[in-house]
Amino acid sequence: MTLDVSRSDLGGRTREWLALHPDERRRRAVQACAVKDAGVLWSLTEAHLGLYGASGLLASPHTFSAYRTGVRQFAEHAEANALNLLRLSQDDAQAYVLALLAQGRKVATVRGKVAAASALYRALRWAGATEAQPFVGVRVPKDHEHPLTKNPPYSAAVLRRVMGGVEERLLAARGPERVTLLRARTLLLLLSHTGLRIQEALDLAWDDVHLDEDDPSLTVRRGKGRRSREVMLSDRLVSALRTERGLPRRRSHAAGMVLPFRTRAAATRLLRPLFDRPGEFDGRGQPVTDWRGCHAFRKHTGTRLYEALGDFAAVAEVLGHADINTTRAYVRVAGGRAGKVMRDW
Structure with missing residues (x-):
């Protein structure tokens, strides 16, 4: 329900730009560029993504959020460096990449910022504000670090x-604390036993959870690229979901959804404290943590499945990967298996 309302709002904002006379659309875009108005620049970009983006209005909320941040940060960069957005050169765009790298941003992050800025210029061309294509041909260095080195899976331990x-x-919890812990257990099992993306878990509805069948499963209907898939459920997860279904909910919670919260930030607030190492603190007095974000659960699932099956195609099917080569970046197995053989030489 919440997701549908969000898409409805996005559709309405998109139609507002579409309903403008082309001259008025151009005027607003030119004015926004002149004063570096990040809000209007994002509104225009959002409308163009809704109309002409690869997934249109069905793109994930995370995609829109990342692009919104990218457009805002590019507008701030343009303001700080007195850039003319309507006449931005490729050199200016390449200098933006260098500035991001100089700030210590990871290569993957820089690619995301460049994608957002490129989306902005596609929107500006659609509005007739400019013909500039400054990010066409811009080079971002290759990232030679393996994905499992940058963000390894959670270990079984x-x-x-x-x-x-x-x-x-x-065992000792009561009242709201017990509800919170039960919900945390459900989310931990949901992510680590199925390999769902965090957005897929947040979008999961009870209608798509089949607990009473001979082979309990869930249906992912809003997977990346809008691909649907069936995922089998472990006995522990089935038990946790049955408990979750009976937990109290506030009226403000989304009806029919498995999880009562709708954002990644809420999921992180629930899970992150659980990963603090008991009694361990860093030099600033902060708890030492094993938290690596929600995506590390998918890599854990992929690794466990491959260890059991030895079949990348089967792992790709569970994780919802269209390209099996993507799955290889989720599996930390080869080095360990090779090490066992080499120790016996």
Whole structure:
């Protein structure tokens, strides 16, 4: 329901730009460029993405959020460097890439910022504000670091410790604290036992969860690229979902959805404290944590499945990857298996 309302609002904002006379659309875009108005520049970009983006209005909220941040940061860069947005050169665009790298941004992050700025210029050309294509041909260095080195999967030992801590606390918990811990357990199992993307977990509706069948499963209907898939459920996850279905909910919670919260930030607030290492603190007095974000759960699932099956195609099917080469970046197996053989030489 919440997601549908969000898309309806996006459709309305898109239609507002579409309904403008071309001259008025151009005037607003030119004015926004002149004063570096990040809000209007994003509104225009959002409308163009809704109309002509690869997924249109069906793109994930995370995609729109990332592009919105990228457009705002590019507008701030343009303001700080007195750039003329309507006459931006390729040199200016390449200098933006260098500035981001000089700030210590990761290559993948820089690629995302360039994608957002490119989307802005496609929108500006659509509005008739400029013919400039400054980001065409801009080069971003290749990232030679392996994805599993940058963001490795959670180890089985870490997840056992975290889940064990939750179960131990549940023995004494009462009231709202118990509800929170039960919900955290459900989300931990949902992510680590199915390999769902966090957005797929947030979008999961009870109508797509089949707990009472011989082979319990769930249906992912809004996967990346709008691909649907069936994912089997473990006995532990089935039990946790049955408990979740009986937990109290506020009226403000989305009706019919498995999880009562709708944002990644809410999921992170729920899970991140569970990954703090008991009694360990860094030099600033902050808890030492094993938290690596929600995507590391998918890599954990991929690794466990490959260890059991030895079949990249089967792992790709569960994770919802269209390209099996993507799956290879989710599996930390080869080095360990090779090491076992080499120790016996």
